[in-house]
Each structure stands twice: as structure tokens, then as C-alpha cells.
Amino acid sequence: MNNASRASKNEFVFVVKSEQLTLNVPATFEIDDRFVVIVKCEDGVFCVDDVCTHDGGTLGDGEYIDHCLVCPRHGAKFDVRTGDAVTMPATEPTGSHEVKIDGDDVLVRLAS
Numbered sequence: 001m002n003n004a005s006r007a008s009k010n011e012f013v014f015v016v017k018s019e020q021l022t023l024n025v026p027a028t029f030e031i032d033d034r035f036v037v038i039v040k041c042e043d044g045v046f047c048v049d050d051v052c053t054h055d056g057g058t059l060g061d062g063e064y065i066d067h068c069l070v071c072p073r074h075g076a077k078f079d080v081r082t083g084d085a086v087t088m089p090a091t092e093p094t095g096s097h098e099v100k101i102d103g104d105d106v107l108v109r110l111a112s
């Protein structure tokens, strides 16, 4: 677990250096008391809430497979690019946050 510096609403905040992320391995961070998962994959860097909408599982503890985080509790999959739930038992998306890459810095703007 890592903590990002606090940010005002609607601002990008530095979270981590890209080189500190391992390709296709989810990493969990806390930004302004909100837990998020960041995944660096072949399509870019993506950030979603660390919460499964089925029953609160921590997505950052699950596997990353084919653009999806797999909830470790009951196996629901969430597309990291959109936050969409793509398999049951989850039906609602988890939060998705905008990511900006500035040099080697990974910045995130939390969705409301």
C-alpha cells in the first residue's frame, strides 16, 4: 500500500514513478482516503477503485488477466480501461480514474 500526496478535487496528483510499476501486476495506492488500483499494461496505465461492486472485495489483491482485474472473492472481472464489470456476479462498474503520464510520473485525477 502506498500513499499519494493529498490533492484538491479535480486535480491530477502524483502517485508513483512508472518504473516502479511492474507490467501486468496490480498495485494498490491510497489517494485522499480512497483506495485505488493502478495497472501498467501494454495499452497504457489505468486506475480503478480497489472495490468490487459485488460485495466489496479488494480488486488489488486479485489477478490481472487480459485487461481485467479478477476479484479474489467470487471471481467477478472488471475491465481496468473502463471500470466496467464484465462478468458476474458483479453487474455494476467500479470507479475509473483518469491517468496522465508526465515523463516517468504517473498522475491520477480521481473521479467524483
Ligand code: FES
Pocket: 052, 053, 054, 055, 056, 057, 071, 072, 073, 074, 075, 076, 089, 090
Ligand atoms: S466481492 Fe467481488 S465477486 Fe464477490
